[in-house]
Amino acid sequence: MNRHVIGIVASLLVPSLAFAQTPAPAASAHPIPPPPAAPVGPAMAPGATPAPPPAPAPAPAAPTKLADRLQGPARANYDAGRLLFGDGDFNGALLKFSSAYDISKDAGLLWNMVACEEKLRHYAKAVANIDRYLVEGGATLTDQDRADAKSLRDTLTAFTAPITVTVNEPDADVLLDDELVGHSPLKAPVVADIGERHVTVRKPGFKDFVATLKVSAAATVDAQLVKEVHEGRLDVRAPDGSSIKIDGNPVGVGSWTGALSSGGHTLSVSAAHMRAYQTEVTLQDGQTRTVEVSLEPEAKTGVPIWVWLGTGAVVVAGAAVGGYFLLHKSDTYAPSTPGTIQPGTVSLPLRR
Secondary structure, three states: OOHHHHHHHHOOOOOOOOOOOOOOOOOOOOOOOOOOOOOOOOOOOOOOOOOOOOOOOOOOOOOOOHHHHOOHHHHHHHHHHHHHHHOOOHHHHHHHHHHHHHHHOOOHHHHHHHHHHHHOOOHHHHHHHHHHHHHHHHHHOOHHHHHHHHHHHHHHHOOEEEEEEEEOOOOOEEEEOOEEEEEOOOOOOEEEEOEEEEEEEEOOOEOOEEEEEEEOOOEEEEEOOOEOOOEEEEEEEOOOOOEEEEOOEEEEEOEEEEEEEOEEEEEEEEOOOEOOEEEEEEEOOOOEEEEEOOOOEOOOOOOOHHHHHHHHHHHHHHHHHHHHHHHOOOOOOOOOOOOOOOOOOOOOOOOO
């Protein structure tokens, strides 16, 4: 930065911090004598119109020093800002001068804010405040004030570069180094300090767009916002021919892959003569889950086979016994043969 500009910045916070002072004229060695008193005229004749009263004295000129123009909390913040600036706390001084400006709206405080931003190497912000100073200062600025401000602005502008930011969605917040600079579509490029800069574009319902770039000259950022979808993907692998349902809705046969909203879902798989399978699946945003399903044969219904086998044996045995009695003749017995053993008779039958 050239010496002329350094001198300008160094003189920003002189004790009076006057941004548009006009020096008072030096006292003359030969003071001008007061004008002679008006001669006393003759007494006014009866019925005559009285002379108009003398014009009122002009109002005193407004104070030209910044310190003299500020009062109350604005003056207190201004004084604190001076002390902090002198102590090298430029962030603190900037806060105090900004607070004094918010209260008083005195354009002279913008010039002090420029001094703080320049010390902090926030050249783009310093340039923006110089532009405001030139506009809001209005008629209170002398030609020299304006010349100094424009000279400093030209010097600091060399340490900045414009960034053109385009966004595919309207009403998105555009941030430069985490500070909001506007909403899409931007009416003009964003002026940034040279060096590494971070451009962020965000809008509800969309993923944040973030770009980091090295700024040394004019640059362009094309921000393409992508809708933020809360969903994951599910990959189901089941036996061939099996029916797959998600939340009760058929989605495929044998295998299925698709997107589902984040959260819990019910997976069902079924097939003929196989036991149905069901489980709960939870998906996170952007997650892909694979579920492999194997089905088991369903249990046989009705009378177990061992019952049939046992019953058959009983039936066969019963048939054999019945056949025996049907085909086998009844036993017959011969008449008793009298014996000689006393005292009775014993008959011994003989089988034929």
